[in-house]
Amino acid sequence: MKGHESRSTSSCAACKLLKRRCSSNCIFAPYFRSDEPSKFARVHKVFGASNVSKILTEVPVEWREDAVNSLAYEAEARLRDPVYGCIGAIALLQRKMDELQHDLAIARAHLARYTAIPPLLCNDHFSLTTLPDFPIFDGTKSVLNSMEFQQHGSVNVVHQTSFPL
């Protein structure tokens, strides 16, 4: 007896969650496999299937997998931290970078002291490492209250304030 079971054995995770037929040209199917249901669930919860579909449609095919993975990453971050999402991670990294720049500046000053020693006391040839600056973002260290974007050609320059955690 033929029942009402749908032939959904090849449905992707998105179509399973959305309870619809997974067509052969489903935009989600290559990136949301049926054995990873939580990946689409997270993305759908934060962005919505419709928005994800629009984003993927605007992205060239060869970049869609990366786009999906970055959306999944952002969605997971937002679910873990509903207030700051990914911005919390950026703040953490920015703080780490500030500490490293501080330490590098101290190290540079420390090394510079050796070159100030008269040659009588230091016979060896010092190979000073040139320590480049590591500017990341412009902006002052203040509470998150405003963000601006400027785009220069194909390079995105982000001007932002530091984010508290």
Added chain:
Amino acid sequence: MISTRCAACKYLRKRCDTDCIFSPYFPSNDPLKFACVHKIFGASNVGKMLKQLPVHHRAEAANSLCFEAQSRIQDPVYGCTGIISLLQQQIYNAQKQLAIARAEIALNAHQAHLQGGSQFQQIEASSSFNNVAAEPLHVDQSFFDPPWLF
């Protein structure tokens, strides 16, 4: 009569109630802010996310959603994860540079010690760089490391 609708309700073409979830965070004088978050997250999702948060966290949440949305609009492939990737790379490079600097300082300190200069001992004592020679090298990539970005 001057409209008092918030940017969200203006965009969605609906009446802006006194208890509108969007109005404190999407003022009418900044229509782009809501347009961005709506394009990426959708008004319904944004409303749900804000409602789930305590009131004192909603402004920050709205701003961070706006930032993410603008990042995604400017970079549809990576969004703000591109910034994370860039920062991780910069941190990795900075840690390597710091390790090199520490090694050179240690070498110089050792050479100075062998030459027996008291002046070097003064430099070491006055340094605010704690345990420069003793601290082990640690290149840390444990900050939200999406493997597919490197």
